[in-house]
Amino acid sequence: MDIVEVSDIYKLTNKLIRNLKWEWSKKGYGEIDLVCGGPPCQGFSGIGHRRTFRLSKRDIPSNHLFLEMIRVIEEIQPKIFLFENVKGLLNSRWTPNGQKGEIWKAVLTAFRKIPGYNIRWDLIHSKDYGVPQNRPRVLMVGLRDEIYFRSIKRGVMNPSIEEAPAVDAGFLPSGADTPPSIPELLSDLEDPEFERKTATPAIYVIQKVKFKSTSGQEEMADS
Numbered sequence: 001m002d003i004v005e006v007s008d009i010y011k012l013t014n015k016l017i018r019n020l021k022w023e024w025s026k027k028g029y030g031e032i033d034l035v036c037g038g039p040p041c042q043g044f045s046g047i048g049h050r051r052t053f054r055l056s057k058r059d060i061p062s063n064h065l066f067l068e069m070i071r072v073i074e075e076i077q078p079k080i081f082l083f084e085n086v087k088g089l090l091n092s093r094w095t096p097n098g099q100k101g102e103i104w105k106a107v108l109t110a111f112r113k114i115p116g117y118n119i120r121w122d123l124i125h126s127k128d129y130g131v132p133q134n135r136p137r138v139l140m141v142g143l144r145d146e147i148y149f150r151s152i153k154r155g156v157m158n159p160s161i162e163e164a165p166a167v168d169a170g171f172l173p174s175g176a177d178t179p180p181s182i183p184e185l186l187s188d189l190e191d192p193e194f195e196r197k198t199a200t201p202a203i204y205v206i207q208k209v210k211f212k213s214t215s216g217q218e219e220m221a222d223s
Contacts, residue, residue, distance in 0.1 A: 009068045017075045032076050038084040039065040057103065058094040066107050074114055079147050083111065083140040087123060090138060108140070117142040122166035128175025132185050141171040 006012045024030075040062040057063050066083070073081050092103040112119055119142045126135035143151070151157040157170040166172040 009065065009072070012072060014071070014075050017072065021076070032078040034080050034082065035069075035073050035076055035078040036082040036084075037069040037072075039069055056095045057092060063103070067110065070110055070114060073117075073142070077116070077144070079144050081117070081142045083121075083138075083142075085138045087136040087138060090123070104138075111140060111142065114142065116145050118145060118148040119143075120164065120166035120169045120171040122172055124167070124172065124175065127179035128177075129173075130176070130180055132180055139166060139172060141166050143171065 006016075021032075024032075069083065089107065090104045091100050093100060094102055094106075108119075108121065119140060121138060121140040123136055124139055126133045126137070148157065151170070158164065158168065167174050
């Protein structure tokens with residue numbers, strides 16, 4: 001499939017999407033499998049919130065870009081869509097006196113109004129998926145109805161618990177119980193020539209550190 005650079009979501013008009021779908025169909029690409037998006041999170045993240053704390057989140061245009069993602073989904077009608085954002089979105093308020101979590105409620109309600117999709121969301125941590133970071137993220141997955149019901153018949157989805165989190169319902173894979181270990185993280189950095197003459201010599205830097213002993217005298221030590 002050709003890569004079409006748009007650069008700005010506002011330039012990806014519904015007319016352009018329809019033209020692209022027509023071009024793709026002529027080339028035999030068929031339906032779009034996945035639309036994935038992470039609308040800007042500066043207004044919801046910890047650092048971004050501190051940078052914009054004087055402004056109402058309702059007045060920051062980028063905080064409403066999730067509506068543009070919804071528009072694109074409704075026009076493309078992919079089999080699956082994936083929405084990603086920071087953990088802070090779950091507790092954010094539109095205004096300082098607003099209700100805790102009201103922004104997430106508005107976001108989730110808006111996505112659930114997309115016709116023809118079954119939606120689940122979850123808070124996942126990257127460390128549970130082999131990444132050496134905690135990095136909690138909100139992931140929302142939407143499956144087109146026929147894909148969802150077909151997955152139930154195949155035993156992939158678990159519809160028994162109403163409003164179950166995405167992982168429990170089978171919309172997202174379950175992570176590991178423990179984060180990756182140090183050997184798992186660093187084993188691929190091993191130098192195969194380390195014990196040979198051609199190995200890169202190790203360079204050790206000894207830094208002198210001044211400290212006070214228990215007697216109160218200043219002494220020097222290597223670190």
